[in-house]
Structures are given as C-alpha cells and as structure tokens.
Amino acid sequence: GGVGMATGSYVPPKAVWLPAMKAKGLEISGTFARRGGGIHMDLSLTNNAMSIMTDFAIQFNRNSFGLAPAGPLQVLTPLAQNQTIDVSLPLNTNGPIMKMEPLNNLQVAVKNNIDVFYFSCQYPISLLFVEDGKMDRQVFLATWKDIPSENETQYQIKDFHLNSDAASTKLQGSNVFTVAKRTVDAQDLLYQSIKLTNGIWALAELRIQSITPNYMLALKCRAPEVSQYICQCYELLLRN
C-alpha cells in the first residue's frame, strides 16, 4: 500500500473472466478481496454491445467452500453502450458445497436482459483465512504432534530475500499468524497457524536460512488436499 493506506489481505489484480466476444458484448473482469472480515467479489462490467444492458443478476454453482452471493448484484441503472461500472458483491460461505477441481474453482452465471452467460474463475484460498486464526501455543504443539507425518507436505519457495520478521508481518496481513519463532543454526523457523472459514486449521513451519534465498515450507493439515493451495498463497502473499 501507499502512504497512509492500511496494509491488508492480498488482493489479486482484476482479470478478464468473461470476454465480450463470448457474452454478446458483455465483458466482466474481477477479483476477490477480504476486507474487514468479509469476502467480496469486485467486478467491472463493460457493455460493448450495440444496446443498453439491464436486469443483471448473478448466481454461483455449488463449490468447495460454500461461497455464495450475500445479496443481489447491485446494478441500479442501465448500462449504456461503452460504459463500465464497478460493483462489489459481498459473499458469504453459507452456500451449498460440492468439491471442485481445482478446489478453488468457482462457476458463475450472470444474467442480463440479453441472455445468461457462464464463466469460471479461481480465488486465492487466502480469501478464506479468518481473522481469529491464531492458534493457542499449547494447542499448536499438541496439534502438530497429533497430525501424522503422512499429512505433512513440504514445498520449496524459491528466490526470496525477506527476513523472517518481514515475512511474518506480510503474512499476518492476510491472516497467517506466527505462533512462535526459533533460530537454530542460522535458520529461522516460524511456526504459523491458519484457520479457514469452514473451520479447517493448517499448521505451517516456514524455514528461512540467511545463506540461501530459498524458503522451506512444511504444512500439516487434517485435510491435506488444501495444502497445495495454501502453499500457492504463501508464494503470492510473500511476492506481493
């Protein structure tokens, strides 16, 4: 963030999710953001058709974490030719659940006065990292021991130059909480916890060596299929 801006959860840049040529002139670009403990789908709608667009509505297919619109898509005035409007759609996680492949895939239907259009997009799973995800230290140690080593996944995150304090601060902005830090043989080991909106916890050990620019990330989770998506988020959060 710039001067005077609060640092917060990582927000990916908007991407084109629905090109105009596939939607009779409607172009949709968007991103996902976690703000003030809430989840938002931030959309830009552009009318590239020859007539005005009205009567917008949005619907999600069931998905892995129950993401659903928390209200209607608020497009209150007709969208004129060549006009773009920005809309922020609040989401909740109370929708129907179906495991998607990839896990963070979301299928969306958008309707207007012309037709119904469909597209898929993917959200960073850090969207689902909740604010009360700092695990008690005693519980962390017990959980770390209790989760079997088969449920541990290790990743190398290459070419980073942040020190452990900077990494810890950056990650905390997206609700990855450092529970403990230890230094052993010129390596900093950060023990971190993450809680997802569906109550799944992930425990992490981030190992930072001063002599190499590579981090080692070990993730322990009772639902190990989410680990690769959490690792992707570490990369994104640390690089942005």
Added chain:
Amino acid sequence: ELDDDLDEAFSRLAECRANP
C-alpha cells in the same frame, strides 16, 4: 511455568526439525 514449558517445547521442536 506453563509459558516456560511451552517456550522450551517450541525450542525442542525447532531443534529437532532443523537437525532431524
């Protein structure tokens, strides 16, 4: 005392992970 025990437990965990 619990705090000291937890500090010690994290140190042991880190030691053990860094030097398996």
